Amino acid sequence: MQFRYLIKYLQxxxxxxxxxxxxxxxxxxxxxxxxxxxxxxxVVEGKESVLYKDYAPVKxxxxxxxxxxxxYHGRKTANGEIYNMYGLSAAxxxxxxxxxxxxxxxKNHKSCIVKVNxxxxxxxxxxxxxxxxxxxxxxxxxxxxxKVRLEILKWGNKK
Numbered sequence: 555m556q557f558r559y560l561i562k563y564l565q566x567x568x569x570x571x572x573x574x575x576x577x578x579x580x581x582x583x584x585x586x587x588x589x590x591x592x593x594x595x596x597v598v599e600g601k602e603s604v605l606y607k608d609y610a611p612v613k614x615x616x617x618x619x620x621x622x623x624x625x626y627h628g629r630k631t632a633n634g635e636i637y638n639m640y641g642l643s644a645a646x647x648x649x650x651x652x653x654x655x656x657x658x659x660x661k662n663h664k665s666c667i668v669k670v671n672x673x674x675x676x677x678x679x680x681x682x683x684x685x686x687x688x689x690x691x692x693x694x695x696x697x698x699x700x701k702v703r704l705e706i707l708k709w710g711n712k713k
Contacts (some may be wrong), residue, residue: 613704617681621689631672645672646681652710666691
């Protein structure tokens with residue numbers, strides 16, 4: 555009689571264990587180069603899509619930019635989005651999440667528009683960390699760090 559209960563509990567344990575194992579091993583979303591935006595940055599506000607290409611800057615800053623990619627690809631950013639290294643996003647220590655920034659490489663004057671969706675540690679030598687997609691648009695991959703101008707096009711409303 556006890557042997558039968560032992561087998562039932564063992565079967566139940568195996569069922570529960572495999573269920574949790576299968577659920578916990580599901581992969582996080584992954585992105586490819588095709589997922590990256592190739593056009594100017596668009597943000598959907600309400601029912602309208604806003605194109606920030608021709609916006610005048612609200613405020614400008616100058617400093618040094620770096621980029622980050624592989625280590626954080628597919629992980630959650632500080633605001634809860636999944637980081638896509640091929641996308642156009644940025645990390646800043648203090649700017650509100652959702653801030654839209656035109657980043658201009660002062661070496662070659664190439665620019666791209668990014669959205670702040672992550673945090674970076676405060677570093678007095680660097681002003682912003684860019685995604686790999688943004689770094690490619692700015693042609694800064696070989697240099698690693700470059701002097702940039704940040705043109706704030708719209709302040710974010712999230713902390």
